[in-house]
Amino acid sequence: MLHDLSLDVRAGELLGLLGPSGSGKTTLLRIIAGLDAPDRGRILFGGDDATGLPVQQRAVGFVFQHYALFKHMTVADNIAYGLNARRRAERPARAEIKRRVGDLLDLIRLSGFGDRYPSQLSGGQRQRVALARALAVEPRVLLLDEPFGALDAQVRKDLRRWLREIHDRTGQTTIFVTHDQDEALELSDRVAVLDKGRLEQVGTPDEVQENPVSATVLKFLGDSVEVEAIAEGGRVSVRGRETPVAAPAGLLGPVKLYVRPWQLQLVEPEAAHLAGTVRSSYRSQGRQRIEVEEPGGHILAVEDFDGVRYAAGHPVGLRINGGYVFG
Amino acid sequence: MSEIFSPVRVAEARPAPVTGEGAGVRGALIVIAITFLALFLVLPLGAVFVQAFAHGVGAYLDAFKEPDALSAIRLTLTVAAIAVPFNLVFGVAASWAIAKFEFPGKAFLITLIDLPFSVSPVVSGLIYVLLFGSRGLFGGWLQEHNIQILFALPGIVLATIFVTFPFVARELIPLMQEQGSSEEEAALTLGASGWHAFRTVTLPNIRWGLLYSVLLCNARAMGEFGAVSVVSGHIRGLTNTMPLHVEILYNEYNFVAAFAVASLLAALALVTLVVKSVLEWRYAGELAAGRKH
Numbered sequence: 001m002l003h004d005l006s007l008d009v010r011a012g013e014l015l016g017l018l019g020p021s022g023s024g025k026t027t028l029l030r031i032i033a034g035l036d037a038p039d040r041g042r043i044l045f046g047g048d049d050a051t052g053l054p055v056q057q058r059a060v061g062f063v064f065q066h067y068a069l070f071k072h073m074t075v076a077d078n079i080a081y082g083l084n085a086r087r088r089a090e091r092p093a094r095a096e097i098k099r100r101v102g103d104l105l106d107l108i109r110l111s112g113f114g115d116r117y118p119s120q121l122s123g124g125q126r127q128r129v130a131l132a133r134a135l136a137v138e139p140r141v142l143l144l145d146e147p148f149g150a151l152d153a154q155v156r157k158d159l160r161r162w163l164r165e166i167h168d169r170t171g172q173t174t175i176f177v178t179h180d181q182d183e184a185l186e187l188s189d190r191v192a193v194l195d196k197g198r199l200e201q202v203g204t205p206d207e208v209q210e211n212p213v214s215a216t217v218l219k220f221l222g223d224s225v226e227v228e229a230i231a232e233g234g235r236v237s238v239r240g241r242e243t244p245v246a247a248p249a250g251l252l253g254p255v256k257l258y259v260r261p262w263q264l265q266l267v268e269p270e271a272a273h274l275a276g277t278v279r280s281s282y283r284s285q286g287r288q289r290i291e292v293e294e295p296g297g298h299i300l301a302v303e304d305f306d307g308v309r310y311a312a313g314h315p316v317g318l319r320i321n322g323g324y325v326f327g
Numbered sequence: 328m329s330e331i332f333s334p335v336r337v338a339e340a341r342p343a344p345v346t347g348e349g350a351g352v353r354g355a356l357i358v359i360a361i362t363f364l365a366l367f368l369v370l371p372l373g374a375v376f377v378q379a380f381a382h383g384v385g386a387y388l389d390a391f392k393e394p395d396a397l398s399a400i401r402l403t404l405t406v407a408a409i410a411v412p413f414n415l416v417f418g419v420a421a422s423w424a425i426a427k428f429e430f431p432g433k434a435f436l437i438t439l440i441d442l443p444f445s446v447s448p449v450v451s452g453l454i455y456v457l458l459f460g461s462r463g464l465f466g467g468w469l470q471e472h473n474i475q476i477l478f479a480l481p482g483i484v485l486a487t488i489f490v491t492f493p494f495v496a497r498e499l500i501p502l503m504q505e506q507g508s509s510e511e512e513a514a515l516t517l518g519a520s521g522w523h524a525f526r527t528v529t530l531p532n533i534r535w536g537l538l539y540s541v542l543l544c545n546a547r548a549m550g551e552f553g554a555v556s557v558v559s560g561h562i563r564g565l566t567n568t569m570p571l572h573v574e575i576l577y578n579e580y581n582f583v584a585a586f587a588v589a590s591l592l593a594a595l596a597l598v599t600l601v602v603k604s605v606l607e608w609r610y611a612g613e614l615a616a617g618r619k620h
Contacts (some may be wrong), residue, residue, distance in 0.1 A: 035512055055515045062516040068509035072531040082517030085527075130513075137517055 002027055004041070005199040007192055009141070009175060011046075014167045016188030017177045020220065024197040025177045029143050032175065034058045045140050061134030065146040067126045069118040075129050076101050076114035082137035104132040107166065124155040131163075135172070144176035148183065160187055181221050185209070193217045215326055218258050225264070225300045227274065229257035229325070236325055238273040243320045248327050255325045261289065261303035263322040266310075272317025276300065278310040292316060375593050378586035390587035398564045399572035399588070405480065406555075406568060407548040410487040414544055418495025419537070423529070425496075426503030427511070440496045443489055451489050452557025455482055478560030483568065486554040491547045498540035499533055506532055535610040539603060546599040550592055 002024045009015050017025040030036040032043055034055035042051045050058050070078050077084075079101045083092055092100070105111045108128040118126055127147060134142060147163070148156040164187055167174055178184050184191050185205040193200045193208060193216075201213045212218040229238045231247035236257055245257060269275055274294065281290040283306050290310065292300045302318065310316065348356075380387050390396055421440060425433060443451060458464050459476040469476060476482045510532065514524035530537075552570040559566040567575065569588055576585035 033516055035516070055512075056518045056520065058516075059518075060516055062513065064509050064513060066509065068513040070510060070513075070528055070531075081514065081519070081527075085514070085517055085519040085523055133513075133517065 002031075002038075002197045005197075007199060007202065009173060010190075011173055012171045013189040014164070014174045014176070014187060016184035016191045017175060017194060018181065018184040018191050018220070019179065019194035021179055022196075023194040025179075025194045026145055027197075028194070029145055029175065029177050032141070033060045033062050033143050035062070059137065059140045061137060061139035061142040063127070063130045063134050063142070063144045063147050065149045067118070067123075067130045067150075069126055069130055069133070071118055073117075074114060075110065075116050075118070075121070076105070078118070078129055079104050079114075079132045079136050081133060100136060104136055107135075108132045122155075123151050124159055127151065127159065128162075131166070135170070140173065142172050142174040144174065146177055146179070148178075148180075156183075163187065185221075193220060195220065212324060213326075215256070215258060215324075218324055223261055223301060224258045224324075225261070227257045227259055227320070227323070229255050231255045231325065236323070238320060241273050243273060243323065245320070245323045245325060247325060251325065251327050257320070257323045257325055259320055259323040261301045263320065264300065264302040265319045265321055266290070266302065266304060266308075267317050267319040269315070269317040271319055273320045274300065274318040276316065276318070278312055278314045278316055280312060281310060290316075292318060372593055372597075375586050375589050378582055379590040381586075382583050386583050387587045387590075390584035393584070395564045395567065396572060396584070396588055399567045399569050400591070402480070402483070402565075402567065403549050403569040406483050406487050407545055409484050410491060410548045411541060411545050413488050414492045414495050415537075415541055417492060418499060418540065418544075419533075421496045422499035422503050425500050426506075427508045437500070440493050440500075442493075443491070444493050448490055448551065448553030449557055452486050452554035454489070455485055455558050477558055478562065478566055480566075482558040483555050483566065486558045487548050487551055490551050490554045491544050494544035494547065495537070495540040498536050498543075502533055502536045503529075535606055539606050542599050542602055542606075546596060549595060 005028075007028075017028060019025045027036060031038045034043075034050070034053060038051075042049055044050065045058070070081065073081070076098075080097050083097045083100065086092075091097075101114065102111070105114055108131060110125060110128060110132075113121070113125070113129075118129065121129065127150075131144075131147075144163075148159055151159065160183060163176075166172075176187070188205060190202060190204055191208050192202045195216045200217045201208055203211075208217060209221055212221060218224055227238055229236045229243070229245075231251045231253060234247055234249070235242050236245040236247045236255065237243060238257065243257070247255070264274075274292075276292040276294040279291040279293045279299065281288055283289075286306050288304055288306045288309070290302045290304065292302055294300065300318065379390075391400075421436070424430070425437060456463060456477060459469060459482065460466050461470065476485070510528050511524050514528045515521070519527065549568075550570060551568075552574075555568055556571055556574075559568065559571055561567060561571060561575065563575070569592055573585050573589045573592070576582075576588065
């Protein structure tokens with residue numbers, strides 16, 4: 001599942017592990033937690049080698065996609081579980097546990113819900129309880145496995161913002177797994193993109209979007225169209241016309257140019273790199289998406305301001321204002 | 328305005344559900360089912376109690392004053408008291424292993440657990456005769472060391488355990504599989520030891536299924552006839568369990584005593600049934616669906 005990879009997580013950061021399903025991101029998270037064992041390699045926390053440590057001693061907080069709350073316990077007992085599970089000598093006094101549970105209930109904005117059972121809560125509330133339960137043991141690192149995966153769109157959005165707030169307030173080192181690019185780009189300090197068990201790129205959301213290291217990363221971070229191009233003299237040209245895209249040094253000959261929909265512009269045929277006819281278009285949130293069919297049948301997606309509307313069959317020219325090539 | 332929407336008489340126009348049969352067929356099916364139940368289940372059960380009290384309460388109670396009857400009751404309770412906890416531990420361990428881990432031979436183990444259900448109880452008893460009988464595999468060795476297994480308590484307990492061991496495991500495996508292991512994993516990441524997680528998370532999650540299966544296991548352990556009959560040797564006052572004692576009394580034409588002891592077994596069955604129904608009604612969601620015995 002996972003190939004050799006090395007990932008440094010900085011203290012206090014919120015790191016998003018992003019990848020399509022089956023990319024190994026959950027496996028990586030479980031290996032960090034100690035729930036799965038790696039065939040080889042090491043897990044270091046700070047300077048300490050945690051590879052041989054059983055899950056109980058790793059001091060991680062793990063939040064599961066489907067909450068995994070203890071159904072037969074109240075919300076307060078769920079949150080206090082980790083503290084109550086400690087050996088008598090290390091267990092805080094009962095009053096202290098109660099106080100910590102109260103603080104955490106305030107933090108997750110569920111004060112007064114302590115006596116309820118998980119079945120009486122909504123999905124978003126359950127996931128907040130799961131987070132409080134994980135935070136209660138003051139973990140060295142908080143691990144979230146698709147934490148919003150089972151929630152509907154609106155709750156997801158609220159919880160994202162709220163998780164970011166909690167992180168900013170507690171400074172807790174956090175790794176979360178997601179297959180949702182928007183979620184990773186919005187929440188993370190840094191994003192680690194995984195594909196087929198390989199770590200493709202690690203960087204801030206801006207870095208991975210502006211300088212994706214591979215076509216895989218580029219494709220996974222959003223829509224793109226592939227255009228046949230030629231690299232010569234440090235420039236990339238399409239159909240004999242130069243584009244603003246610079247070719248990496250040493251790259252010569254036919255290359256694949258990846259263009260985002262918003263890097264294409266509808267223009268008069270004389271100034272165009274590409275030409276075709278409008279196939280369909282739709283408007284959404286002040287923008288319009290136009291599908292253009294090239295003579296060969298190749299479909300190009302263009303994103304533009306919601307200005308002039310074109311009927312299907314209308315001939316158009318497309319100018320390439322930017323794009324990515326990989327050596 | 329409201330006249331435009333002329334009321335549609337939905338109730339009258341409602342089409343019959345496709346699976347619904349005519350009133351005649353429905354009635355006939357219900358009558359057949361009830362008659363069948365009355366003839367083959369309620370009537371015999373009632374007959375047991377009628378026969379038991381045929382000569383009055385005094386005669387009924389006299390049946391339990393006999394030393395042989397008392398010893399049969401004691402033996403049955405002893406056997407159940409050993410066999411049921413044994414199967415409880417085995418059942419929980421097997422279900423845990425099967426539901427939470429992947430290991431080679433898992434499918435084979437599941438099949439093996441079902442074996443006692445598919446084998447005739449007489450054969451189950453004979454297995455132990457073949458193993459521990461005087462001409463059996465270990466017979467000579469046991470005789471040399473003066474260890475009595477057949478025609479004694481150990482043999483009866485072994486046969487009972489064999490016959491009743493699927494009950495707990497078969498109830499718990501689907502239940503535990505359905506629940507998955509993420510709650511246990513959550514407990515472990517929170518610092519709980521394996522045993523602590525089992526006690527505080529797994530056990531509460533399976534408690535009703537466990538109670539339910541232990542009841543069934545107990546009812547079968549006390550009522551088992553075939554396998555026990557083969558290994559017991561029918562020594563009065565020593566190796567006769569209640570079902571065997573009933574048979575002996577019956578063969579001696581001592582009907583009142585036979586049915587009196589039988590009524591105890593019947594009462595046990597009824598109590599089991601009632602508690603089982605209450606559990607099913609109250610905790611249906613927490614019992615494994617679709618695998619009711």
